[in-house]
Amino acid sequence: MTKLDLRQELKHLYSPTSREIEIVNVPRFNYVMIDGELDPGEKPAGSPAFQEAVTALYAVSYALKGISKSRERNPIDYPVMPLEALWWTDEGTYALLPSEPWNFTAMILQPKHITARLFAQAMEPLREKGTRLPAGVRLELYREGLCIQTMHIGPYTHERDTMDRMQDFADASSFRYAGKHHEVYMGDPRRTKPERLKTILRQPVAKMR
Secondary structure (H helix, E strand, O other): OOOOOEEEEEEHHOOOOOOOOOOEEEEEEEEEEEEEEEOOOOOOOHOOOHHHHHHHHHHHHHHHHHHHOOOOOOEOOOOOOEEEEEEEEEOOOOOOOOOOOOOEEEEEEEEOOOHHHHHHHHHHHHHHHHHHHHHHOEEEEEEEEEEEEEEOOOOOHHHHHHHHHHHHHHHOEEEOOOEEEEEEEOOOOOOOOHHOEEEEEEEEEEEOO
């Protein structure tokens, strides 16, 4: 059986330092995705919509892993990747305390051998077992391209300082923000002390003309 270690293969994207802001080029990847919305002032941990999306994403991802491992030809095993989310408002911006609803796309990266056919195979038994799957759950290719990123260590509510550092770096490098705010959750807030949480903050950028 072939074994993949995507975190190791993609170490430059999933193990950034917290000391510096890095420039990365993020290629097109396969993700299982679900879209949703948070009310103003609502936090992801207290949002039924976000928590339902997270539960569904992991259910689908582990079902895909099981199918990949058990297929007769070329079985492949791999660890399920961490939860990620894109965040934005209807104005196209991101703020820690927005005055309007947050839009989100929650997602988990999948290996490139995961196809639409395998996705359909994974969904069928989940539905038969009555697993709650929000409308719009899908397998989709997504490419971010040129980005800046860093590791934020600490509570989610303290991201402002890290985001300010990213903005200062972008300004000094003649970059403008050109996409949705992206977070990769490397720790489980249910099991990790807030001061030890690790979150990759990533922002697509473009060169100013």
